[in-house]
Amino acid sequence: MSDKNDKSLLEKMEESQVWKSIIRSGIPRTRRQRMHAILGSVFLHLHPARLPKHAVKVGYTWCMGGLSFFLFVNLTITGILLMFYYRPTVEYAFTDIIDLSEQVPLGIMRELHRWAAHSMVLIVWLHMVRVFMTGSYKPPREFNWGIGVILMVLTMLLSFTGYLLPWDQLAIWAVTVGSNMARATPFLGNEGPGAALLAIGDINLIHVGSDVRFALLGGRFVGEATLLRFYVLHCIAIPFVAMIFMAVHFWRIRKDGGISGPL
Amino acid sequence: MNITALKSLIDALSAPTISFTILTVIFPFIFPPSDWFEKIHRKSGLWRIWTKLGGVIGMILITAFFVIGYFDPYFNKTLTKADNFPIVLMIYSMWFYIWLGMFKAYRNDIRLDQGLKPNEYNDPDDKVLVWPDLVYIEFIALILFQVFLIVWSIIVAAPIEEPANPAATPNPSKAPWYFLGLQEMLVYYDPWIAGVLLPTFIIVGLMAIPYVDINKKGDGYYSFRERRVGMFIFMYGWVVLWLFLIIIGTFFRGPNWNFFGPFEYWDIHKVEALTNVNLSELLWVKWFNQGLPSNILIREGLGFVITGLYLFILPVVLAKTYLKDMYAAYGPTRFVTIMMLGLVMLALPIKMYLRWVFNLQYIIAIPEWFFNI
Numbered sequence: 001m002s003d004k005n006d007k008s009l010l011e012k013m014e015e016s017q018v019w020k021s022i023i024r025s026g027i028p029r030t031r032r033q034r035m036h037a038i039l040g041s042v043f044l045h046l047h048p049a050r051l052p053k054h055a056v057k058v059g060y061t062w063c064m065g066g067l068s069f070f071l072f073v074n075l076t077i078t079g080i081l082l083m084f085y086y087r088p089t090v091e092y093a094f095t096d097i098i099d100l101s102e103q104v105p106l107g108i109m110r111e112l113h114r115w116a117a118h119s120m121v122l123i124v125w126l127h128m129v130r131v132f133m134t135g136s137y138k139p140p141r142e143f144n145w146g147i148g149v150i151l152m153v154l155t156m157l158l159s160f161t162g163y164l165l166p167w168d169q170l171a172i173w174a175v176t177v178g179s180n181m182a183r184a185t186p187f188l189g190n191e192g193p194g195a196a197l198l199a200i201g202d203i204n205l206i207h208v209g210s211d212v213r214f215a216l217l218g219g220r221f222v223g224e225a226t227l228l229r230f231y232v233l234h235c236i237a238i239p240f241v242a243m244i245f246m247a248v249h250f251w252r253i254r255k256d257g258g259i260s261g262p263l
Numbered sequence: 264m265n266i267t268a269l270k271s272l273i274d275a276l277s278a279p280t281i282s283f284t285i286l287t288v289i290f291p292f293i294f295p296p297s298d299w300f301e302k303i304h305r306k307s308g309l310w311r312i313w314t315k316l317g318g319v320i321g322m323i324l325i326t327a328f329f330v331i332g333y334f335d336p337y338f339n340k341t342l343t344k345a346d347n348f349p350i351v352l353m354i355y356s357m358w359f360y361i362w363l364g365m366f367k368a369y370r371n372d373i374r375l376d377q378g379l380k381p382n383e384y385n386d387p388d389d390k391v392l393v394w395p396d397l398v399y400i401e402f403i404a405l406i407l408f409q410v411f412l413i414v415w416s417i418i419v420a421a422p423i424e425e426p427a428n429p430a431a432t433p434n435p436s437k438a439p440w441y442f443l444g445l446q447e448m449l450v451y452y453d454p455w456i457a458g459v460l461l462p463t464f465i466i467v468g469l470m471a472i473p474y475v476d477i478n479k480k481g482d483g484y485y486s487f488r489e490r491r492v493g494m495f496i497f498m499y500g501w502v503v504l505w506l507f508l509i510i511i512g513t514f515f516r517g518p519n520w521n522f523f524g525p526f527e528y529w530d531i532h533k534v535e536a537l538t539n540v541n542l543s544e545l546l547w548v549k550w551f552n553q554g555l556p557s558n559i560l561i562r563e564g565l566g567f568v569i570t571g572l573y574l575f576i577l578p579v580v581l582a583k584t585y586l587k588d589m590y591a592a593y594g595p596t597r598f599v600t601i602m603m604l605g606l607v608m609l610a611l612p613i614k615m616y617l618r619w620v621f622n623l624q625y626i627i628a629i630p631e632w633f634f635n636i
Contacts, residue, residue: 028395031392034392034395035394037394038392038394038398044398047398049392049393050390050391050393051390051391051393051397052389052391053389054383056393056397058404059363066401067404067405067408070405070408094426098423108413108417111416112413115412115415115416118348118349119349119352119408119412121349122349122353125357126357128469129360129501132472133365133368133485134364134482134483134484134485135481135482135486137472137473137476138473138476138479138481138482139473139479141473142473142474145470145472146470149469150470156441160442167426167427168426169425169426169427169433170423170424171427172427172429173432173436173437174436174437174438177436177438177446178439181445181454181457183454184453184455184633185455186459186460189455189459191454191455192459193629193632193634194632195633222429223429260483261483261484262380262381262483262484263483
């Protein structure tokens with residue numbers, strides 16, 4: 001038999017022009033190929049090619065940072081699928097949600113989205129606890145901890161804006177309770193301390209139709225405009241901001257000396 | 264002891280006045296921030312919480328609470344709400360991971376005492392390849408989590424209630440669970456503090472941690488004793504002032520935001536005596552036996568003095584006396600930042616106790632300006 005026939009299908013595939021054009025270094029078998037597998041992939045090169053041993057242990061990292069990012073991607077995908085069926089209007093929002101579970105094949109997309117969202121809040125919190133308990137915020141990583149705090153706040157705001165979209169009693173009243181607090185913002189809320197000072201003569205600049213709560217809700221109550229506003233915040237605005245902060249977060253992990261560890 | 268007696272005991276213990284006090288008092292003995300607390304922590308055997316046995320007992324207690332709760336007709340209603348399941352997960356996972364962190368920290372503390380490197384230490388030249396050593400772990404983790412999410416999604420339907428009706432306010436109206444700590448703070452502070460000021464301080468305070476913590480030890484491995492003060496403050500803020508308030512807000516707050524024990528019926532007609540008074544009323548009406556002065560600043564003068572003393576004079580006094588060494592080590596900017604953040608954080612439990620003990624509504628009450636503290 002010739003050598004040629006000894007080759008497995010996989011090996012033959014590996015030699016083809018198509019395969020070589022996609023994965024330059026072949027199936028990662030040697031040390032060099034394995035390093036290249038990480039360096040050559042746009043997705044995997046978030047990682048360094050080599051890590052200290054403790055860094056790959058679940059017991060050290062709890063995998064929480066990675067899971068947070070995984071959940072963000074997961075929520076983006078299920079969110080996009082939900083957007084195909086959902087119309088953010090007072091007229092359709094609620095019935096579209098009902099249809100999601102009753103008419104759409106594989107109707108657990110909303111469940112996946114909601115439970116992943118709750119999980120993400122929890123996992124981001126646990127990530128913070130882990131980073132605190134290992135003292136990983138200490139110099140030179142202090143700036144990245146701050147970025148992480150912002151990402152945690154964004155996670156909660158994402159979850160909060162999404163809470164309104166089903167447009168049921170649970171949704172509007174939870175958001176009413178939450179956004180009522182904005183009314184009391186110092187200087188900028190119509191029931192906030194100092195708001196009365198922002199006046200020209202007798203004309204108050206901050207009133208119920210111009211304060212920060214009005215800006216958030218797009219009206220005096222949680223209504224049609226609020227639904228659209230929260231929809232845009234939830235699907236576009238906050239994810240956009242979060243992605244920028246995530247890029248900085250991941251970049252800075254590498255630039256600040258990679259994962260923390262004992263010296 | 265029969266189960267009914269146990270339930271009423273838990274009901275009584277879970278009242279914020281009692282449960283919060285127990286937690287606050289016991290907390291420094293669980294996360295001892297000084298030698299004195301450490302000594303009692305060791306002697307009383309509380310350190311066993313952070314052993315394997317402690318971890319298992321914690322899990323069993325949590326599970327017992329939920330199992331009893333599940334079979335209780337009243338607690339069942341709160342517990343089995345689909346959106347409350349994350350809280351159950353929160354209680355389990357927070358307990359498990361904080362335990363895990365402390366377990367590892369204690370093991371490292373012993374190693375450090377013996378002059379050894381922490382468990383996490385490896386020869387810096389002895390690295391592993393990310394492909395496959397990390398990539399497969401990540402892959403397994405995400406597959407497992409995805410499976411968990413799919414199973415959860417199949418078993419539990421996402422909640423959907425009646426269509427939105429702006430005319431029918433549910434009682435109680437609750438924010439999403441992760442904001443219930445803030446909603447619980449509304450009991451003690453006005454919205455401009457509980458809903459705006461304190462969240463801002465929480466965010467700024469968290470971001471300030473790396474800049475005010477000058478302790479270089481404990482970076483990159485689990486440890487406790489080297490950074491016990493920092494750990495104590497963070498854990499108190501996180502577990503008691505954030506997570507525990509969320510638990511109260513979720514499980515123990517019923518109609519009209521009244522307190523109900525977990526096994527109590529949510530009686531919509533439960534009447535709580537509202538006898539809260541303001542400091543200015545106490546001062547002028549009760550002690551001086553006269554009407555409130557018409558000048559707002561005179562009326563609330565005492566409140567302003569107390570608040571000013573607390574926020575601006577106390578740090579100065581501390582810097583000169585009790586915390587002299589700390590002031591010298593941290594320098595003025597860090598010291599003032601820590602004091603401001605710390606005093607604002609402490610202001611929450613202080614106000615809670617002022618409310619519970621003296622029925623105090625506001626220290627400074629100027630509703631005319633929406634300025635109540």
